Amino acid sequence: MGLATKIQPRLRSFEARVRIWGRRRPLLQTIAIVLVSGLVYGIAFRLAISTFLRDNLSVCWPIVGLQVAFFLRTPRRFWPQMITGMVIVQVTLEWSQPIDQVVSDTVSDVAELLIAAYCLPPLNGVSRWIKERGLLKRFIVWPALLGPAITGFPVAAAYSRDLDLHVSYWPYWARWFTGDAIGIVLWLPLGVILISRETYALFAWKNLSRTLGLLGTFSLVGWALFNYKPTPIAFLLMPFLLLIAFKLGFSGSAIAVNILSIVSAKGTLHRLGPFGSIQEPYSVTALQAFLAVSMLMCFPVSILQLERDDFERETREAYERMEKLAISDGLTGLANRRRFDDIFDQEWRRAMREGEPVGVMMIDVDSFKLFNDFYGHLAGDQCLRNIADSIRSTVNRAGDLPARFGGEEFVVLMPGTDLFGVLQVAEVLRYRIELLRLEHKRSLHQIVTVSVGCWSAIPKIGTLPASLIEAADQGLYSAKLNGRNRVSTISAEIEEAAVRAS
Structure with a gap:
């Protein structure tokens, strides 16, 4: 100095x-x-x-x-x-x-x-x-x-x-x-x-x-x-x-x-x-x-x-703004789909070399189309921004990447996190969004809620990154199928099918 x-x-x-x-x-x-x-x-x-x-x-x-x-x-x-x-x-x-x-x-x-x-x-x-x-x-x-x-x-x-x-x-x-x-x-x-x-x-x-x-x-x-x-x-x-x-x-x-x-x-x-x-x-x-x-x-x-x-x-500064716009979502400020895909591919290859797990959670705003139709698009945009703020404040570990996947869907990449860790963070996130108490009269819960699908896996040779997204998406489908406002994985759906078959 x-x-x-x-x-x-x-x-x-x-x-x-x-x-x-x-x-x-x-x-x-x-x-x-x-x-x-x-x-x-x-x-x-x-x-x-x-x-x-x-x-x-x-x-x-x-x-x-x-x-x-x-x-x-x-x-x-x-x-x-x-x-x-x-x-x-x-x-x-x-x-x-x-x-x-x-x-x-x-x-x-x-x-x-x-x-x-x-x-x-x-x-x-x-x-x-x-x-x-x-x-x-x-x-x-x-x-x-x-x-x-x-x-x-x-x-x-x-x-x-x-x-x-x-x-x-x-x-x-x-x-x-x-x-x-x-x-x-x-x-x-x-x-x-x-x-x-x-x-x-x-x-x-x-x-x-x-x-x-x-x-x-x-x-x-x-x-x-x-x-x-x-x-x-x-x-x-x-x-x-x-x-x-x-x-x-x-x-x-x-x-x-x-x-x-x-x-x-x-x-x-x-x-x-x-x-x-x-x-x-x-x-x-x-x-x-x-x-x-x-x-x-x-x-x-x-x-x-x-x-x-x-x-x-x-x-x-203009270049930095343009660069930021190219990799971030203009509405929520989170990473956009392009940025997520690039980082996901890099982390998938790294995890394959080092034998570490890669966790993903898929987040969907429950009954968002009904919310948009009832409250208007401006209110819908503000709702998405509030959800993004909750995701950003909850998923704050270095290396984790929250992004807007499209529409009312969000995705979070969590390198080096097993399924138990992903489920813990997902439950905290779901609860925080529930505590926001954002009014949603067209929802069964009368407030804005989210459903979360989770999965984690250690990449193997011959498997594609899309398989992890598909598994988390099936977990999200399971959460929607079982009443929304919950966290689920693909294993839960399999276990329920086995119980019904018995």
């Missing part, structure tokens, strides 16, 4: 306990959400600055993307508390900056977060989320383009007024737009998969070696390309990324692209890798475009893969 398989149920149990605790203590729940949201935001803020920012030049700003993922997974009634924690931490971290910059950063981040969160569908699993109608279009238009574009205006206005920064309005707006847009394109999908339970399947024990092997190889190749002297060979990563998308799905490809964003950002900011020869800040712009295309390419590939998997699953 893999580590992820062990952790997943514990996380679900912990999540359920937290929900119960929160419902009982709403004030403490609010405080906890504010504190946790603020703590997570603060840690992510520091990591983003140390990884993606150098000399006021940012490859991407992942904070908003991660925050949006958590918002999509959280009910909207908790969003105000999460925003409060985020605002408190951001104001605290930027307290030394001019007030207009602090306000513009905070307001723009919150606005950008809400634009993305309101325009994307709620998160209920990666597979369902990625197949939402129009997701890619909504993702590109609102979170990736319009959100950063709109919120960049007040930030650019505040920072361009700072004479110490020596930046003009439109270059700073472009810097904000590209950094936030790439951060959302890369890190929103990563956040989505990290908080989705489906991702655990990649790290289950049976999939762990494949997942680590593919991601590890991709990471090493990416690190080698972006930490070597400038050489324009970034395209070499595309075949690896497509392989990961097909083998590990959207979750694996999103993890791969974000690993690449980390190793490539360091190298590019230090003038290394495929884009290191390009003059700043255009080297960062080229890297951002490369990462954006890489991530957006994973969306249609993953959707095609999911649709292929769905098609294969539906085809397999």
Whole structure:
């Protein structure tokens, strides 16, 4: 059992306990959400600055993307508390900056977060989320383009007024737009998969070696390309990324692209890798475009893969249904005559080789034609289903095969069972059907009953399986002849004939 398989149920149990605790203590729940949201935001803020920012030049700003993922997974009634924690931490971290910059950063981040969160569908699993109608279009238009574009205006206005920064309005707006847009394109999908339970399947024990092997190889190749002297060979990563998308799905490809964003950002900011020869800040712009295309390419590939998997699953299920219909009776769900004949022939030959008995019981619903005429065909069908349920619950030993023989007749194959065993099971079955107390006013017993004929024999060379069926059928005829609602064998008829002859 893999580590992820062990952790997943514990996380679900912990999540359920937290929900119960929160419902009982709403004030403490609010405080906890504010504190946790603020703590997570603060840690992510520091990591983003140390990884993606150098000399006021940012490859991407992942904070908003991660925050949006958590918002999509959280009910909207908790969003105000999460925003409060985020605002408190951001104001605290930027307290030394001019007030207009602090306000513009905070307001723009919150606005950008809400634009993305309101325009994307709620998160209920990666597979369902990625197949939402129009997701890619909504993702590109609102979170990736319009959100950063709109919120960049007040930030650019505040920072361009700072004479110490020596930046003009439109270059700073472009810097904000590209950094936030790439951060959302890369890190929103990563956040989505990290908080989705489906991702655990990649790290289950049976999939762990494949997942680590593919991601590890991709990471090493990416690190080698972006930490070597400038050489324009970034395209070499595309075949690896497509392989990961097909083998590990959207979750694996999103993890791969974000690993690449980390190793490539360091190298590019230090003038290394495929884009290191390009003059700043255009080297960062080229890297951002490369990462954006890489991530957006994973969306249609993953959707095609999911649709292929769905098609294969539906085809397999349809085949299984057809196969089941071919061997089962559509009304009762028991095996049909064709299935019974096939298994009977196999068991007859096996019993002949091993010298074991084969038991059979023939079951007939007493006066069923009268029942059908009086109560109607729908009631007749329901009656047969009730009889089949009783047979199924009574004959439950592995290897036994109950089947519908035709019309109101049923048959049960019982390999390895002598006549005494068959008679015992048959009597239990007859009694259970009698206890159903299904009304049958045209019957002598006023309820639905069955007659059962039984026989068991050890197959001999030269004998046919049909001889066993004929013997059980003669037992059934004996039961009908002697008043119905009884279990009988061919021997009973022989004994009665001998008594009458004497």
